[in-house]
Amino acid sequence: MNILLVDDIATNRKLLRVTLEAEGYSTLEATDGVQALQILARETVDAVISDILMPNMDGFCLCHEIRKSEQLHALPFIIYTSTYTSPGDMKLAETVGADKYLTKPAPTATLLDALREVLDAQAAHPAPSAPVVEETYMLQQYSQALVHKLEEKNAELAQANQALKRSNEELQQFAYIASHDLQTPLRNISGFVQLLQSNYAEALDAQANDWIRRAVQSAEQMHKLIRDVLAYSRVDSQALSFQPTSFREVFTDAVAQLETSIRNAGGQVTCDELPTVTGDLPQLVELLQNLIENGLRYHGQEPPHVHVSAEPDGNEWVFSVRDNGIGIAPKHHERIFEMFRRLHNQQEYPGTGIGLAVCRRVVHRHGGRIWVESEAGHGSVFHFTIPERTIDT
Ligand code: ADP
Numbered sequence: 001m002n003i004l005l006v007d008d009i010a011t012n013r014k015l016l017r018v019t020l021e022a023e024g025y026s027t028l029e030a031t032d033g034v035q036a037l038q039i040l041a042r043e044t045v046d047a048v049i050s051d052i053l054m055p056n057m058d059g060f061c062l063c064h065e066i067r068k069s070e071q072l073h074a075l076p077f078i079i080y081t082s083t084y085t086s087p088g089d090m091k092l093a094e095t096v097g098a099d100k101y102l103t104k105p106a107p108t109a110t111l112l113d114a115l116r117e118v119l120d121a122q123a124a125h126p127a128p129s130a131p132v133v134e135e136t137y138m139l140q141q142y143s144q145a146l147v148h149k150l151e152e153k154n155a156e157l158a159q160a161n162q163a164l165k166r167s168n169e170e171l172q173q174f175a176y177i178a179s180h181d182l183q184t185p186l187r188n189i190s191g192f193v194q195l196l197q198s199n200y201a202e203a204l205d206a207q208a209n210d211w212i213r214r215a216v217q218s219a220e221q222m223h224k225l226i227r228d229v230l231a232y233s234r235v236d237s238q239a240l241s242f243q244p245t246s247f248r249e250v251f252t253d254a255v256a257q258l259e260t261s262i263r264n265a266g267g268q269v270t271c272d273e274l275p276t277v278t279g280d281l282p283q284l285v286e287l288l289q290n291l292i293e294n295g296l297r298y299h300g301q302e303p304p305h306v307h308v309s310a311e312p313d314g315n316e317w318v319f320s321v322r323d324n325g326i327g328i329a330p331k332h333h334e335r336i337f338e339m340f341r342r343l344h345n346q347q348e349y350p351g352t353g354i355g356l357a358v359c360r361r362v363v364h365r366h367g368g369r370i371w372v373e374s375e376a377g378h379g380s381v382f383h384f385t386i387p388e389r390t391i392d393t
Contacts, residue, residue, distance in 0.1 A: 001119065002043065004028045006036045006050035006062065007080075012104075016049060016080075019108050020115075033057025037065060040072055047076040047119055053083055060096050064142060067097040076118035080104055080111075088152040092145040175233040179226045186226065190219035221346065228354035231286065232339070235361040240280045242366075242389075247274035247319075250281065251308055254289040258296070265296045267304035274310050275317055277386045279366050287362045288321070290355040291382050295323030297349060300377075316368065316387040323381075328374040337370065359384070 003020055007013045008031050017027045028043060030036035032054040039045070048066070052059035059079055066072045079093045082104035093101045099118045102111065193215045201209055251271050255262070262269055269292055277284075288308065295306035302324055310319045328336065328343070335341050337360045342353040363370040363384045374380035 001025050001046045002028060003115070004030060004036060004039060004043075004045045004048045006030045006033065006048060006054070006059065008032055008051065008054040012051065015105075016111075019111065023112060025115075031055075033059065033062035033065070036062055040066070040075075045075065047078065047115060047122075049078045049080050049115070052079060052081040052089070060092055060142075063093070063096040063098050074122065076122050078102060078114055078118060080106070086149075086152055088145070088149040092142075092149055095142055095145040172233050172237050175229065176237050179230045179233070182226050183223070186219060186222055190216065190223065193219065221350070221352075225352050225354075228352045228358070232354055232358050232361065235283060235358060235365060239365065240282065242278045242280060244276055245279045245281045245284060246276045247284070247310065250274075250284045250288055253281075253285045254292055257285070257289050258293055261293060261296055265299065265304050267296045267299070267306065269296075269306045269308075271308040272310065274308070275312075277317060278389050279386060280362075283362045283365070287359050287384070290359050291321040294355060294382075295321060295325060295380070297325075297351070298380075299323070299325040313385070316385045318383055318385050321382045322379065324379045327376045327378045327380055328372060329376040330374075333372050333374070336372070 001024075003025050005013050005016045005020075005027055006029075007016070013029045017029070020027055028039055028045065030039050033050075034056045036048065036050065037057075040048075048062075050059040050062055057065075059081070063077050063079070066075055066077060077098050078100040079098045080102045081089070085103050090101050099121070100114045102114055106114075193212060197209070197212045197216060204212070248271075251274055255269050258269070261267075292306050292308070296304045305324050307322045308319065309322070310317050312318075332343055336343065337356045339357040340353040341356075342351055344351070359382075360370050363386075367387045367389070368385040370382065370384040372380055372382050
């Protein structure tokens with residue numbers, strides 16, 4: 001008896017070959033449906049054992065082609081699969097006319113029994129001379145089964161999507177709670193170390209005072225990190241619905257928050273006329289505040305000047321935040337938007353590397369894009385877009 005083994009994975013074919021040859025069967029091998037049909041056209045084969053998922057032509061199509069064929073339609077056909085095991089797949093296998101449907105890896109005895117059974121059935125009822133399958137009916141059944149299978153896969157996808165969304169929400173919740181709860185002990189550490197500093201500075205030597213100073217600095221840095229991680233997780237966890245929002249108001253709020261920084265830097269922050277957009281006011285303030293603050297912080301010899309403007313472009317607004325600071329070399333333009341990505345150490349310019357990641361997240365939530373145009377030493381322009389939209393979120 002000659003059995004054709006169809007599987008794109010060589011190890012699977014080998015396993016079958018060894019099993020069948022030990023039982024006295026001889027075997028032929030094909031790596032997909034197309035190759036199987038070529039072999040069937042020139043060799044005498046008594047049964048086919050085929051995988052489903054294969055390149056060029058899958059097992060369902062191969063079976064369908066065989067059942068349609070004048071010469072081959074009665075050839076015993078066993079589907080042997082590890083991936084397609086749902087009720088929809090079994091229905092599809094039945095529809096295309098497979099005699100048996102086995103799930104990999106099947107015990108050797110099960111496999112051999114199935115093979116014997118289909119060969120015996122074939123011997124007991126020699127095939128009629130014409131294909132038993134009526135093509136239109138067959139196609140109808142086939143497409144129905146395919147639709148059924150698609151529905152099944154869609155339901156699986158929807159379920160997986162739901163699970164992903166849930167775990168994402170949980171993770172965000174976790175980030176929020178963890179950062180929030182870290183704040184209290186940190187405040188205590190920082191408070192006690194500062195007490196040590198103010199009450200015992202005289203009693204301690206220079207080395208001890210230096211250590212205390214460093215501890216205070218580290219606590220301050222950690223406080224900023226926690227504050228920024230919280231800001232990042234708030235973009236999704238504390239999002240407000242979109243409302244008509246005056247960007248002039250966004251600008252005024254952002255500048256008000258930065259009053260001290262502007263004064264300390266001896267800087268200037270100006271703007272053109274700004275439009276009204278549809279968005280989340282506190283988040284847009286945070287976005288603009290981060291960009292303006294960076295413009296003030298990353299300055300060179302000149303006192304910083306940051307200018308905000310907006311231009312319509314098709315159905316979106318393109319905002320620009322321009323500064324006269326140290327600039328950014330083009331090779332860093334993409335990466336600075338990643339979380340914790342910084343181009344300077346804390347001594348040169350202190351920071352957490354989270355501000356631009358927050359900006360990107362806010363812009364994405366509004367359906368826009370953000371990018372930078374800059375050269376080292378020649379100032380930077382951060383652009384972001386906010387699409388015009390009717391309120392639907
Ligand atoms: P942080 O400023 O806290 O480091 P950001 O995410 O806001 O974090 O910025 C990431 C990095 O991008 C900064 O460390 C800095 O090197 C660079 N950068 C951001 N804004 C500017 C700017 N306006 N001019 C020059 N460099 C900037």
